[in-house]
Amino acid sequence: MHNEHTDQHFQLRIDTEGHIEPRDYMPEGYRKHLIRQISQHAHSEVIGMQPEGNWITRAPSLRAKQILLAKIQDEGGHGLYLYSAAETLGISREEMIEQLHSGKAKYSNIFNYPALNWADIGAIGWLVDGAAIVNQVSLQRTSYGPYSRAMVRICKEESFHQRQGYEIMAKMMNGTKEQKEMAQDAMNRWWWPALMMFGPHDKDSPHTGDAVKWKIKRESNDTLRQKFIDKTVQQAELIGLKIPDNDIKWNEKTEHYDHGEIDWNEFHRVIKGNGPCNKQRMDHHIKYHNEGAWVREAAAAYKTKKLKKEELVIG
Amino acid sequence: MKTTNDTQFDLWEVFIQSKPGLPHIHAGNVHASDAKMALQNARDTYTRRGEGTSIWVVPSANIRASNPDDHEMLFDPSNEKMFRHPTFYTMPEGAKNI
Numbered sequence: 001m002h003n004e005h006t007d008q009h010f011q012l013r014i015d016t017e018g019h020i021e022p023r024d025y026m027p028e029g030y031r032k033h034l035i036r037q038i039s040q041h042a043h044s045e046v047i048g049m050q051p052e053g054n055w056i057t058r059a060p061s062l063r064a065k066q067i068l069l070a071k072i073q074d075e076g077g078h079g080l081y082l083y084s085a086a087e088t089l090g091i092s093r094e095e096m097i098e099q100l101h102s103g104k105a106k107y108s109n110i111f112n113y114p115a116l117n118w119a120d121i122g123a124i125g126w127l128v129d130g131a132a133i134v135n136q137v138s139l140q141r142t143s144y145g146p147y148s149r150a151m152v153r154i155c156k157e158e159s160f161h162q163r164q165g166y167e168i169m170a171k172m173m174n175g176t177k178e179q180k181e182m183a184q185d186a187m188n189r190w191w192w193p194a195l196m197m198f199g200p201h202d203k204d205s206p207h208t209g210d211a212v213k214w215k216i217k218r219e220s221n222d223t224l225r226q227k228f229i230d231k232t233v234q235q236a237e238l239i240g241l242k243i244p245d246n247d248i249k250w251n252e253k254t255e256h257y258d259h260g261e262i263d264w265n266e267f268h269r270v271i272k273g274n275g276p277c278n279k280q281r282m283d284h285h286i287k288y289h290n291e292g293a294w295v296r297e298a299a300a301a302y303k304t305k306k307l308k309k310e311e312l313v314i315g
Numbered sequence: 316m317k318t319t320n321d322t323q324f325d326l327w328e329v330f331i332q333s334k335p336g337l338p339h340i341h342a343g344n345v346h347a348s349d350a351k352m353a354l355q356n357a358r359d360t361y362t363r364r365g366e367g368t369s370i371w372v373v374p375s376a377n378i379r380a381s382n383p384d385d386h387e388m389l390f391d392p393s394n395e396k397m398f399r400h401p402t403f404y405t406m407p408e409g410a411k412n413i
């Protein structure tokens with residue numbers, strides 16, 4: 001199947017904004033890139049449930065608890081949509097989970113930071129989901145059909161996530177001196193990791209070439225990061241939060257906010273497994289995956305038993 | 316760190332009807348060990364915000380799809396039969412309600 005002609009035809013389709021569907025011809029590199037990116041995205045949704053799940057039992061009101069539960073359930077759903085999209089490329093869900101557990105597959109670095117207090121739940125929704133949305137809105141136009149459709153569905157659900165987080169922050173900034181300090185402290189801890197979610201600067205990101213050519217990625221890391229900063233500064237100012245970056249300044253010429261240097265050493269340190277929660281996140285996932293094995297075994301046994309019964313009736 | 320050797324079950328395609336009277340439209344898929352579990356998972360995964368009034372689930376293995384390579388053979392001939400479209404016909408000037 002692989003020859004010049006099919007590769008050219010494939011690229012032509014991409015160039016004319018056509019979508020690639022599971023049974024269409026695609027170069028191996030395209031398939032591999034997508035499997036890596038979509039499975040990493042799926043793992044991020046699922047691992048991302050942990051820092052927030054930690055606060056369900058301690059939510060300050062019934063309303064807050066219901067909202068948090070609904071948000072976390074959405075994230076589980078996002079993981080499922082994305083695992084499904086990756087499966088259409090020929091990788092099984094078992095394999096993906098195994099790759100997560102062995103460390104071969106990554107998930108978003110942001111979830112290796114802890115949610116220390118209730119203000120963190122506000123900061124996560126507002127900043128982390130906010131950054132994710134900027135990326136996901138752009139990915140709605142990705143060239144692979146199943147991935148693009150998953151993104152459209154996810155984006156519809158995400159906007160409540162960001163709004164509920166911002167509402168928490170706004171409420172705390174309206175509260176006591178201690179509450180205001182908590183909100184600012186959470187802002188200080190989550191701002192920089194949120195900016196790092198967009199990945200290395202364009203000049204330093206090695207995978208971008210093919211991903212852009214194949215229209216898997218539609219906008220560069222720096223472009224997306226800038227969009228997020230430009231949106232968020234006003235929201236922070238409105239409720240009296242300070243961006244923990246003295247170089248944040250509106251630039252009349254570029255019509256964007258300038259910002260200070262991102263600490264990439266910190267980024268690489270956490271990616272390599274030395275963040276505050278890397279081990280905890282993975283141990284937790286493996287533990288509950290293994291402890292749930294009996295449920296899967298019981299369902300499989302029930303299925304076999306039912307099939308046997310049906311055979312008896314027919315026979 | 317060996318994890319349990321397990322199955323994630325069969326794949327089921329999910330079709331949702333958003334309102335009575337409308338067709339069921341493909342929404343995505345779920346893993347499930349039987350139809351009952353597939354319906355429950357589909358409900359939890361695809362209809363958390365009033366997206367549906369009815370769900371169909373079909374084992375993915377039972378779906379037969381046309382081959383993308385046959386695209387021209389299957390779909391191009393219909394482009395030549397413009398007389399199947401109402402705009403093909405010339406109506407006498409002044410004809411109304413047709």
Ligand SMILES: [Fe+2]
Binds near residue numbers: 075
């Ligand atoms: Fe999500």
Ligand SMILES: [Fe+2]
Binds near residue numbers: 075158161
């Ligand atoms: Fe979210």
